[in-house]
Amino acid sequence: MTAVSNHPDQASPDALAQAWRHVLSRADAGGRAWLRSSHPLTVHESTVMIAVPNEFTRERIETRLRSDIESVLSDFFHRSMRLAITIEPDLELNNPELSLGPAEQPAEPEVAPTELIRRPDAPVSPLRPDGTTPVVQPPQAPTPGDRTLEDRLNPKYTFDNFVIGSSNRFAHAAAVAVAEAPGKAYNPLMIYGESGLGKTHLLHALGHYVRDYYQNVKVKYVSTEELTNDFINAISENRTNEFRRTYRDVDVLLIDDIQFLESKIQTQEEFFHTFNTLHNAQKQIVMTSDRPPKALEALEPRLRSRFEWGLITDIQPPDLETRIAILKRKASAERLLVPPDVLEFIASRIQKNIRELEGALLRVTAFASLNRQDVDMSLAEVVLKDLIPVDGEAEVNVTMIISETAAYFGIEVDDLIGTSRTQTLVTARQIAMYLCRELTDLSLPKIGHEFGGKDHTTVMHADRKIRQLMRERRSVYNQVTELTNRIKNTRG
Numbered sequence: 001m002t003a004v005s006n007h008p009d010q011a012s013p014d015a016l017a018q019a020w021r022h023v024l025s026r027a028d029a030g031g032r033a034w035l036r037s038s039h040p041l042t043v044h045e046s047t048v049m050i051a052v053p054n055e056f057t058r059e060r061i062e063t064r065l066r067s068d069i070e071s072v073l074s075d076f077f078h079r080s081m082r083l084a085i086t087i088e089p090d091l092e093l094n095n096p097e098l099s100l101g102p103a104e105q106p107a108e109p110e111v112a113p114t115e116l117i118r119r120p121d122a123p124v125s126p127l128r129p130d131g132t133t134p135v136v137q138p139p140q141a142p143t144p145g146d147r148t149l150e151d152r153l154n155p156k157y158t159f160d161n162f163v164i165g166s167s168n169r170f171a172h173a174a175a176v177a178v179a180e181a182p183g184k185a186y187n188p189l190m191i192y193g194e195s196g197l198g199k200t201h202l203l204h205a206l207g208h209y210v211r212d213y214y215q216n217v218k219v220k221y222v223s224t225e226e227l228t229n230d231f232i233n234a235i236s237e238n239r240t241n242e243f244r245r246t247y248r249d250v251d252v253l254l255i256d257d258i259q260f261l262e263s264k265i266q267t268q269e270e271f272f273h274t275f276n277t278l279h280n281a282q283k284q285i286v287m288t289s290d291r292p293p294k295a296l297e298a299l300e301p302r303l304r305s306r307f308e309w310g311l312i313t314d315i316q317p318p319d320l321e322t323r324i325a326i327l328k329r330k331a332s333a334e335r336l337l338v339p340p341d342v343l344e345f346i347a348s349r350i351q352k353n354i355r356e357l358e359g360a361l362l363r364v365t366a367f368a369s370l371n372r373q374d375v376d377m378s379l380a381e382v383v384l385k386d387l388i389p390v391d392g393e394a395e396v397n398v399t400m401i402i403s404e405t406a407a408y409f410g411i412e413v414d415d416l417i418g419t420s421r422t423q424t425l426v427t428a429r430q431i432a433m434y435l436c437r438e439l440t441d442l443s444l445p446k447i448g449h450e451f452g453g454k455d456h457t458t459v460m461h462a463d464r465k466i467r468q469l470m471r472e473r474r475s476v477y478n479q480v481t482e483l484t485n486r487i488k489n490t491r492g
């Protein structure tokens, strides 16, 4: 085990284990009996997360032991600490004797305290406290009622495809805990972090998992732009009741990029009521943001304080090992043959954004495929030398991408974002959309909006198409590379 994580507020696994031994040594016999089936997962800022085998144990620890444990932990870490408890059924499977406390076996078998019904074929918990890769579950055929959700969630963003490292372990554990007990574990759950670090991935994974885990669950995923647009349309078309029904008649509401709610007073007001309704009914709300709630200054204080009710967790940039593991996973998912030294080289060049990391892997493998060459170090060096790294100081924005792309192809901006289907315009438009995906942190709907109000599926299609063409057509590869460098050079 590595001794210290790369997050300044995270304690080392050794310190955590020691703290937990301390808790056990302070507990009386009854408390110890409940705690022996638990194990500590992680400590992050002022929260220690532990895993227990079932809801019953969680409830007992919550009601009887929480405050004592928190005070022992606070003494140990010399700061005020909170306890967070997640359920990990594997613990019970591995050792059934440990699952319940001594004299408190419930008379009846445990009933899930929500009205949600677990599927008989529900997936095994993907939580692996030691950070190893979870077992990949065979994909399940969606049942008819799931179709709408399926369409909105990216099938590639699952817990199985999410590589766990010290930078995201806590966020992952929290997302799994919520997915397994929506409305019970932490409500709301807020995941924040810089662009391209996996927030959307976790949000979609949570949605997939809830759907696979419970048979009668309603999950709604929406970006904050969509929420805002829906609301504006509902007002202008006198359909606010319908809007309310759509957003309130759900068990789990997943909202991406909640920072875009800032300064939108009326939508905030409406969302405040939606939030209250869902929360009062113990319906789960999960949000992502680029900042923690306290830094969302243009948000109404009452909304900000509600965002702080549940669990707030961040995702940090991944360390080198995690970056290599992500590239390895990506290469194997796409059946790309990339030697380990090349993966390490790419991972050492691109450090802060996983989307860029994936972009670099694509460039290297597309270049090799165009030249009918194997991927090796000398090829990777040539390709990545041409790629100017993004230093994060001056951001690329959509306007830059659109105007540079139009200039590059010698066409008008209006045509680029218009609807004409001539081949040159279609390719130029798709390249510009692809670059918006790669170089900015905008969501699919937002990019669609910038291209004259196109649907998010059009943007998704463009992104896929250009990735494929880069592998197959040298001209497209060269255009994308040249254009990327021009755009990066115009920053600042």
Ligand SMILES: Nc1ncnc2c1ncn2[C@@H]1O[C@H](COP(=O)(O)OP(=O)(O)OP(=O)(O)O)[C@@H](O)[C@H]1O
Pocket (backbone or CB within 6 Å): 157, 161, 162, 163, 164, 168, 193, 194, 195, 196, 197, 198, 199, 200, 201, 202, 290, 326, 354, 355, 358, 440, 441, 442, 443
């Ligand atoms: N831990 C991880 N394991 C595997 N892939 C990851 C991981 N984290 C991020 N990714 C991949 O990196 C890309 C960017 O992630 P994602 O879109 O979730 O970032 P984000 O934090 O939501 O960024 P933004 O704020 O810009 O929307 C996605 O393709 C995602 O699958």
